[in-house]
Amino acid sequence: MKTNKSKKLFISGNEAAVLGALDAGARLMFGYPITPASEILGTWIKEAQKNKGLQFLQTEDEIAAGFGVLGAVLGGVKAFTASAGPGHILMQDSLSMAENMRLPFVGVMMQRGGPSTGTVNFSQQEVSLAAFGGNGDGLRIVYSASSIEEMYELVKKGFDSAWRWKFPTLILGDGYLGKMKADILLNRKKSATIKSSPILKEGIISTNLRNCYSSERSLGEALRANIADWNKTKVKIAESETFMAAGAEILILAHGLVAAAAKEAVLELRQKNMKIGLWRPITLNPLDTQSLKRAVAGARRVYLFESSLNQFARIIKYELFGAEIDIKEITKPAEGFTPEEIIGLIK
Amino acid sequence: MDKLFPKSYKQETKPHLFCPGCGHAAILKQLGEAIDELGVQKNMALGIDIGCSLLAWNFFDIDTAQTHHGRTASVMVGYKMARPERLAVAYMGDGGAYAIGLQSLLHAVLRNEPITVIVVNNENYSMTGGQKSPTTRKSAEGGDLRGFKGPEMISHLAAKNAWVGRGSVGNPRQLRVLFKKALANQMENKSFSFLEVLSICPVNWKTDAAASFERLKEMEKIYSLGEIKIDDEKN
Incomplete structure (x- = not known):
């Protein structure tokens, strides 16, 4: 290569x-x-x-x-x-x-x-x-x-x-x-980044790690600490792409290759003066909820496309609960979407 | 530290949490003595399986990680690839090694992975209440009891420079020597080492001390102790 x-x-x-x-x-x-x-x-x-x-x-x-x-x-x-x-x-x-x-x-x-x-x-x-x-x-x-x-x-x-x-x-x-x-x-560049060191630390005092806890309380404590870390860092981890969503009346939600097809559909429909945009999660977990909420706020109609029954929709709807946004879900488990198909389904 | 205990023990986790009369503690003591004698306490990592063996996760002042049921050989294979200069030891029970984890164990043997696998065989799933395991002896025709000959099976598959053996908690002096061989082989030959240890489980066997060791003697009659080497010319 x-x-x-x-x-x-x-x-x-x-x-x-x-x-x-x-x-x-x-x-x-x-x-x-x-x-x-x-x-x-x-x-x-x-x-x-x-x-x-x-x-x-x-x-x-x-x-x-x-x-x-x-x-x-x-x-x-x-x-x-x-x-x-x-x-x-x-x-x-x-x-x-x-x-x-x-x-x-x-x-x-x-x-x-x-x-x-x-x-x-x-x-x-x-x-x-x-x-x-x-x-x-x-x-x-x-x-x-x-x-x-x-x-x-x-x-x-x-x-x-x-x-x-x-x-x-x-x-x-x-x-x-x-x-x-x-x-x-590709702009190939080595990660400057985080070094990896032994987790079994090879120190004077041994590292002893477990995953089995002897009481509800001790596991609960460990989980609470992990969840606190997750909640603290998830805003830093979450990422999304907003594409032509400024002023969009119609918003598409999609991820992965379906989002790639949706992006082409948006470009084509924009040429036909349709005010349409795309919001695409780069992280499905944690979700970039703030960006999602901003993107859907101005939209009159929201479409969600995915190649599963509702796995993506569940994540989205959980985050948008209470926002009273009507999302039209168009889903095809294990089958793909072409841009033309998406255009046809939106018109 | 008290001379009664190996230097490699983690003192603050004693007394240990195994049931009274459990074979594990006596086995781990010999393992600790072997580690002391070889001087490898700070040059090794221990992977601990799920089942009663999981209680050994902080038994030693040795880098140790608890893994999942049957997965300890796989974890230690990965560890050894990352840290080839350190000893990688997997400590498992008979259920973890011979039932749910057998596939990974056999492939570690076939690939001659330079790790040491220790399997404590007490003929049942102890942690979950004494259910039958692959090593629970089955009555065969004529009243013979058929067991599961792990070391013999592994010896058939093992490379020439691998080391395979069986010890018993009933013979601690021999057990310590076997532990040393199983550890030294990994260092010297960079090849697979395997030691099964026959053990007792008074709680689930529902036996007192005398009856526990009587049953252990039965096991020692049908399973050979010492190095297990099966030479198969056509292998």
Whole structure:
């Protein structure tokens, strides 16, 4: 793969994810093949063959991949994994441990159609799983990438977030984003950022970490501290993009590739003098609620598009509860939207 | 510190929380002595499985992380890749190692991962109330009791420079030697090491001290102690 700074690259979203991990200082990847995320592991292996400082392990399943990441993280190395659908389900085991023990964990999840084996292509059906999939309260950072360039940026940023805030961090792509290739101009830059040091500290006094507590009170105390951290930092973590929403009477809410299609639809409808805009979350969890509220405030009509039944809508409606905004939900689980289709549905 | 206790103990967490008569504490004492004798207390990390073993999360003054049920071998594989110069030790029960975590255990053996896995076998799921586990002996035809031969199975799969053994809480002196071998092998050969330890569970077995050790003796009759090496020429 070409890595020249100024050069145009012809790469896939999966390859972009690897570049993001490399520039974030990742040294170790654990993975198990699954479409449409397999090329992340494949590309990483190629990189590791060129660079002796990088390691990888193709594990026996996604459970082992997730826990391998946690072991490496305990040892102070920036490690990550990637998966999709059924593999993402298996990784909930390790994600839940990361959430409990505040271990940095980075996973790139290329959503495929579900439930079950579903399809290998595309969906936005892993939003709830990513944000709220564990037996906890969803203190996880979830990004949704809308382009190949953004996949690079968000994977890089995901490492920084995970290591800075110590919440497990997932970067979602909508299936096709992993597989599709495009000419892109990447401004590749190494993260200046957070160093990784051993969490098992190797000090004079030992570090003894647990995830099992002996009383409601002791677990409750630990959870309250984590929730307080989450509430304190979520404003710093939350990100969104507002596109042509100033003065818009019609607002579209969408994320990931659906938002990319919606953006094209907005551009075309703007040329036809329709006052339309787009609000797109970059983090699905935590949500940039203040920006969302500002964006919907001036709109007469709000449309929400997603490639799942209502996983995105639930997050939005929870945040907008009481705002008395009528949202028209147009949802197609595991199927995509074209800009033309969106234009047709809005007219 | 009192000479009765290993130097590697975390003194402030004693007395420990295992049930009275539990085999774990006696096993961990020998592990502590072995760690002391090898002088590796500050050059190792311990991963602790869920089940009764989870109570060992702060047993030692050693860097330790509790993991999930059956996942400790996977965590220590990752740890060892990150910190190859340190000893990585997984401490598990028979349910965690031989049921829910068997897949990861076997693949760690096949890949000859340079970690040490310790499995305490007390023939049941103790923490949850004594349910049957893969090692609970089953009556076979003719009245024989068939057990689960973890070390023998692993020995079949293990690389030539791996080390596999079985000890018993009933023979602490031998156990300490076996612990030392299981740890030293990781350092010297950079290969997989595995030690199963036969243990007792008076609370769930519903046995007094004498009956507990009687049952342990039965186990020692059907399971070989010491290094377990199965040479398979065609392997």
